Amino acid sequence: MACDFLIVQRYDNLVLAKVTKERLLDPASITSLSDALIAEVNRSAMRPSIVLDLAEVGYLSSAMIGKLVAVLKAVKAVKGRMALAGVKPSIMPLFKITQLDKLFDFSEDAEQLILAYRRKPL
Amino acid sequence: MKELRILPGPPPALETCVFTAHWPSRLDLKQEIMDAISAQLLDRGWISPADCPWVSLCLDEVLVNAMMHGNEGDPRLDIEVSVATDGKRWVVLVSDQGTGFTQAVVPDHDLPQSLMLEHGRGIRIMQEWLDELSYYRNGSCAWLARQRDDVTTS
Numbered sequence: 001m002a003c004d005f006l007i008v009q010r011y012d013n014l015v016l017a018k019v020t021k022e023r024l025l026d027p028a029s030i031t032s033l034s035d036a037l038i039a040e041v042n043r044s045a046m047r048p049s050i051v052l053d054l055a056e057v058g059y060l061s062s063a064m065i066g067k068l069v070a071v072l073k074a075v076k077a078v079k080g081r082m083a084l085a086g087v088k089p090s091i092m093p094l095f096k097i098t099q100l101d102k103l104f105d106f107s108e109d110a111e112q113l114i115l116a117y118r119r120k121p122l
Numbered sequence: 123m124k125e126l127r128i129l130p131g132p133p134p135a136l137e138t139c140v141f142t143a144h145w146p147s148r149l150d151l152k153q154e155i156m157d158a159i160s161a162q163l164l165d166r167g168w169i170s171p172a173d174c175p176w177v178s179l180c181l182d183e184v185l186v187n188a189m190m191h192g193n194e195g196d197p198r199l200d201i202e203v204s205v206a207t208d209g210k211r212w213v214v215l216v217s218d219q220g221t222g223f224t225q226a227v228v229p230d231h232d233l234p235q236s237l238m239l240e241h242g243r244g245i246r247i248m249q250e251w252l253d254e255l256s257y258y259r260n261g262s263c264a265w266l267a268r269q270r271d272d273v274t275t276s
Contacts, residue, residue, distance in 0.1 A: 061182045062244035
């Protein structure tokens with residue numbers, strides 16, 4: 001499930017996944033990213049904490065938002081948690097309009113989120 | 123959820139149409155189409171660069187719907203795209219060769235049970251950003267309109 005625009009770092013059951021692509025619009029990229037993230041969830045121990053760093057993402061489609069929900073479902077299925085970091089102000093309204101701000105934790109900084117998760121393990 | 127206007131008749135006549143083109147229903151052409159439409163809007167100053175993520179999102183949504191739902195992914199069927207203005211607003215019209223759709227197929231994401239659905243958010247997003255989202259010919263013709271960036275309100 002390789003995704004050539006996803007950099008993954010693992011710290012025990014913490015996973016920091018950074019997207020290095022600006023546009024998440026085409027079906028191939030959307031599928032590649034969601035498959036890679038779900039693979040990360042599946043290879044993690046129970047109760048993983050996933051931080052998805054979207055700081056470089058400037059364009060999202062509704063299909064990508066739907067796939068993020070699919071990843072969240074996979075995380076919830078193994079009693080884990082998932083957060084989105086670095087979401088640009090220009091695309092943050094998308095999460096509010098679709099009420100996904102109620103489903104995900106958000107932070108401006110991915111590293112801070114990882115530290116917070118480390119301090120407060122599941 | 124905002125009511126979605128799906129009307130049986132044809133769309134209003136476009137006052138000043140600046141661009142019309144046809145493309146086959148092929149998703150690999152989607153970015154090319156989006157770039158062509160965005161350039162029409164940007165070059166005329168009808169949208170600002172800050173609008174681009176929203177324009178991309180709306181165009182992505184409406185093109186995928188036209189190609190994959192309206193034309194059922196059949197590359198022999200075309201979509202038609204027009205860019206126009208009524209003086210104060212820009213209008214993008216996207217028509218497919220399908221039979222349309224009804225509001226019943228669009229999930230209401232205001233309902234708690236819809237929150238975890240993986241589809242159906244695109245129309246809601248477009249409704250929020252656009253000044254008008256209407257569908258004509260029973261849904262086979264999408265009408266997207268928003269105030270032009272170069273027109274100031276008085």
